[in-house]
Each structure stands twice: as C-alpha cells, then as structure tokens.
Amino acid sequence: MHMSVLRQPLLNPQLPYHPIKDLTYILQITGFVMGVVVRADAPWRTLPDLLAHARANPGKLNWGTLGIGSTQHLAMERVGMAQGLSWTHAPYRGTADTLRALLGGEIDFASEASGWAPMVMAGKLRLLAVFTAERAKRFPDAPTVRELDMDVVVDSPGGLIGPRGMDPAVVRVLADAFRAAAQEPGHLKFLDNMDQPLLLLDGPAYRGAMARTLEEERELLRRLNLLPA
Numbered sequence: 704m705h706m707s708v709l710r711q712p713l714l715n716p717q718l719p720y721h722p723i724k725d726l727t728y729i730l731q732i733t734g735f736v737m738g739v740v741v742r743a744d745a746p747w748r749t750l751p752d753l754l755a756h757a758r759a760n761p762g763k764l765n766w767g768t769l770g771i772g773s774t775q776h777l778a779m780e781r782v783g784m785a786q787g788l789s790w791t792h793a794p795y796r797g798t799a800d801t802l803r804a805l806l807g808g809e810i811d812f813a814s815e816a817s818g819w820a821p822m823v824m825a826g827k828l829r830l831l832a833v834f835t836a837e838r839a840k841r842f843p844d845a846p847t848v849r850e851l852d853m854d855v856v857v858d859s860p861g862g863l864i865g866p867r868g869m870d871p872a873v874v875r876v877l878a879d880a881f882r883a884a885a886q887e888p889g890h891l892k893f894l895d896n897m898d899q900p901l902l903l904l905d906g907p908a909y910r911g912a913m914a915r916t917l918e919e920e921r922e923l924l925r926r927l928n929l930l931p932a
Contacts, residue, residue, distance in 0.1 A: 704728075704864040706774045709913055713921055714772050716931050723914050727869040730878045731904035731912070732885050733894055734858035736817045737775055738833040738845065742805060743826055745812070750832040750851055753812060754786055761789040767801040767810040770794045777923055778834045778857040779814035784926065785853055802828070816859075817898040834858075839898055860902055862909055878906060 709722045720726075739750055747753040757764050768775040771794045783790060793810050795801040798818040805813045806827065813819070820841065822828040830845045834857040838847055848855045863881055865874070882903060884890060894901060904912065924930045 705861045706859050706916075708864075709917055710772065710774075710920055710924075713917075713924055713930065723910065723917060725867045727865040727867060727874060728906045728910035728913065729863040729865055729869075729874055730881050730885075730906060731860050731862035731902055731909040732881065733862070733899045734835065734860045734902045735774075736833055736835050736839045736898040736900070737778055737815065737857060737859060738817070738819070738839070738842075739779070739812055739814055739831045740802075740805065740819045740823065740828045741812045741831060742808075743829050745829065747812075747831065748829075750846075750848070753831060754782070754788065757783075757788045757790050758786065762791065764790040764812070765793055765810045766790060767793045767795055767804050767813045768815060769796070769798050769801055772924070772929055774857060774859045775814045775816060777920065777927075778855065780927060781855045781857075781923065782848065782853055785855065820898055835900065837900065840895060840900075841898055858900070858902060860904075860909075860912070862904070874906060 712718045712720060712722055741747055741753065747756060766779065768779065770776065776792060776794070795804060798815050801813050801815055802819055802822065804810050819828050819830065823830045823842065830842055832846050832848050832851060833839050834848050834855060836847065836856050836858055839845060863877065885901060885903060891901065
C-alpha cells in the first residue's frame with residue numbers, strides 16, 4: 704500500500720474501489736523521506752531563503768516533481784498555499800527526470816523523495832528541508848518543514864493491506880508476522896539505506912490515519928482544482 708492507492712480514486716472517479724471501505728488495513732510499516740533540493744550552486748542556503756525569494760519574485764520560480772497529484776507535488780503545494788506564494792510546477796515522468804532537469808537548470812528546485820540522496824552526499828545538490836515528522840538519519844543537518852514553523856508533515860506511509868472482509872484471525876497472524884519481520888536488524892538496515900523510517904501502526908490505527916488523510920487530500924485537491932468535475 705502506498706499513498707497513490709488512497710489518492711487515485713479521488714483523481715479518477717472511474718476506479719471501482721473505495722480506498723477505505725474496500726480494503727483491510729493490516730499493518731503500517733514505513734514511509735518515505737521527501738525533501739526540497741536545489742543545485743549546490745544555488746543562492747538559497749535554507750528553505751526560508753528560497754521562500755523569501757519566491758515571495759519577492761512572484762511567478763518567477765519553476766519547480767519540479769515526478770507528477771501532478773503526486774505526494775511530492777501536494778506536499779510543496781501545501782507550503783506554497785500556506786505562504787501565499789505564486790510559482791510554476793513542472794511535472795516530470797519520474798524522480799530521475801526531475802533531478803536531471805534540476806541539474807540541467809530547467810527548474811530552480813525540486814520536491815522529491817530521497818532519490819536525491821546520492822547527489823546531496825556527492826555535493827551536487829543541497830537539501831534544504833524534509834517533509835517528515837523527524838529529521839532524516841543520514842541528513843541530520845536538514846531541518847523538517849515543521850521545524851521552520853510551517854504546519855506541513857508528510858511521511859507518505861506505506862504498509863500491508865488486503866481485500867475487504869478478511870478473516871480477523873488471518874489479519875492478526877499477518878500483522879504479527881510482519882511486525883516482527885519489520886523490526887529485524889536486516890530490515891532496519893535496509894530501511895536506513897533507503898532513508899525510510901520505521902512507522903509501525905496496527906490495522907485500526909492505520910485505517911483511521913488513512914481515513915483522515917483521505918479527507919485532507921480531498922480538500923487539498925479541491926483547492927488546487929484537481930478534482931474531476
């Protein structure tokens with residue numbers, strides 16, 4: 704399960720499922736670190752620097768993500784709407800294309816998942832902030848957006864789901880097994896290498912969190928005029 708499973712029925716009313724009612728939520732396991740990156744030679748050292756420039760130059764900055772309606776796109780739109788900013792979003796076909804465009808000067812900054820990590824570590828990109836609730840382990844100097852006094856937290860959680868009406872006994876067995884496996888040292892090391900935090904939630908809590916997120920995203924997509932007519 705990832706956030707697109709939740710969001711796509713909002714964007715495409717032809718999809719024949721309800722993301723809460725038609726699924727069994729078994730266990731939330733992890734999430735994704737997403738952040739705002741600029742080229743290493745960009746004049747902005749911090750996210751407030753970038754936002755101040757955008758405020759002083761409305762409509763001048765271009766920024767990229769892997770696509771319209773993606774988690775990365777909506778996270779940055781939350782910041783822009785909260786700050787009253789005007790800028791231009793450029794959707795690409797994937798994170799690799801977005802980062803290529805950033806390095807090539809097509810866009811001024813990118814809001815992307817941690818595919819930027821190798822380039823940040825190599826000094827080609829600068830990480831200004833992350834959207835997660837906590838700082839990323841490998842990039843402890845990059846603040847969270849929330850630390851910068853903006854109420855935007857996006858962990859983009861993912862986990863284990865099944866079809867509606869699963870046997871509760873089967874759900875318990877699966878949840879217990881995956882909860883134990885998720886905490887094994889080898890898996891924790893894998894998550895660290897992928898910049899993915901461990902975000903365990905049991906099935907009812909996972910379902911409740913996704914139900915709340917569904918309504919929040921419905922309202923955000925409405926404000927962005929992205930909901931189908």
